[in-house]
Amino acid sequence: MAGLTHSALRQIFSGFGGVGLLSTEMLWAKRLPTENVRISPYLISTVSEKPLSYQLLVSSDREIVPAMDALHRLQADAVDLNMGCPHWSVGKSGSGFALMEQPENARRIVSQARKHTLLPLSAKIRLGAELDEEALKNFCTMLEDEGVDMLSVHARLKKESFARTPRWEWIAGIKGWVGIPVVANGGIFTVRDARDCLDVCGADGLMLGRGAVIRPWLFAEIAREIYGRDIAGPIVFLPALYNTFIDLINELYRPERRLGRLKEFTYYFARNYQFGHQLSSRIQSSHSVEEARERAAVFFENNSLPQSCANAATGTKLN
Numbered sequence: 001m002a003g004l005t006h007s008a009l010r011q012i013f014s015g016f017g018g019v020g021l022l023s024t025e026m027l028w029a030k031r032l033p034t035e036n037v038r039i040s041p042y043l044i045s046t047v048s049e050k051p052l053s054y055q056l057l058v059s060s061d062r063e064i065v066p067a068m069d070a071l072h073r074l075q076a077d078a079v080d081l082n083m084g085c086p087h088w089s090v091g092k093s094g095s096g097f098a099l100m101e102q103p104e105n106a107r108r109i110v111s112q113a114r115k116h117t118l119l120p121l122s123a124k125i126r127l128g129a130e131l132d133e134e135a136l137k138n139f140c141t142m143l144e145d146e147g148v149d150m151l152s153v154h155a156r157l158k159k160e161s162f163a164r165t166p167r168w169e170w171i172a173g174i175k176g177w178v179g180i181p182v183v184a185n186g187g188i189f190t191v192r193d194a195r196d197c198l199d200v201c202g203a204d205g206l207m208l209g210r211g212a213v214i215r216p217w218l219f220a221e222i223a224r225e226i227y228g229r230d231i232a233g234p235i236v237f238l239p240a241l242y243n244t245f246i247d248l249i250n251e252l253y254r255p256e257r258r259l260g261r262l263k264e265f266t267y268y269f270a271r272n273y274q275f276g277h278q279l280s281s282r283i284q285s286s287h288s289v290e291e292a293r294e295r296a297a298v299f300f301e302n303n304s305l306p307q308s309c310a311n312a313a314t315g316t317k318l319n
């Protein structure tokens, strides 16, 4: 997720456990070959963030070879093609969801990608611009025929807001059309949501978005409670988690790259608190990471742990 699933947050996810596959933010394939891996917050990663899939925004098959070469140098564990982002800034270049509207271009891109990597190759899609079963089926089967190994489906249409109930039942339809694993995405914020989603669509896996940013221990809870993984229930102490995030961005990124990322994270993290909007607005108006840390400390002093976190407090501890 752009601005969010960089190394700092991925390390926190890994610390709690339960994640089968981590992902980078969407990365412009065109820029990837010249990005400086030592300082780019998009590319910095550590050994604890494994396996790590790199998500590409591609608009033409000509971008594939240099991008794949760069991903091989980075020792990517998997490659994901973004075909779901409907943002105008992405669409105007012909990337993201625009590829679902230009299936022939998508086909050339996937075919070229398949030729140039042996890495697992996945695609992330939405359901379409409108509900059109035939178009969606043709698109999904085309992806499979061209060599995509796994599909992740954000179960909403192009223009549907994130607030809308996702259409998980459509994922069940996709599962019936393709033989490759299908991962469900959209609207999973709790273990209960995860269970409901699986009941509705029978997906082969779950992809967490905002729910994981708000509650980075959600992977661990789902792995334990739904998939029966032998992981201790997470102990969550929100102020410690927040300070760990700050320590990590300080350690990983150059000063000018830190505050923006802290603000992005806080926007979601603050939802753990009843009065989280206060935390969020205090951090949004902070001028430095240290000022933000101090303001957050005052907030934490005055706002005790919400019940949901107290309930999660059994088992391993976040470092």
Ligand SMILES: Cc1cc2nc3c(=O)[nH]c(=O)nc-3n(C[C@H](O)[C@H](O)[C@H](O)COP(=O)(O)O)c2cc1C
Binding pocket: 001, 002, 003, 004, 024, 025, 026, 055, 082, 084, 085, 124, 154, 162, 185, 186, 187, 188, 207, 208, 209, 210, 211
């Ligand atoms: C701030 C933000 C950034 C996102 N960035 C990406 C991205 O880089 N790549 C991607 O495939 N989806 C991205 N998404 C979409 C999410 O991956 C996910 O499909 C969507 O949020 C629905 O899942 P959720 O309801 O679990 O959040 C982003 C969403 C948000 C809110």
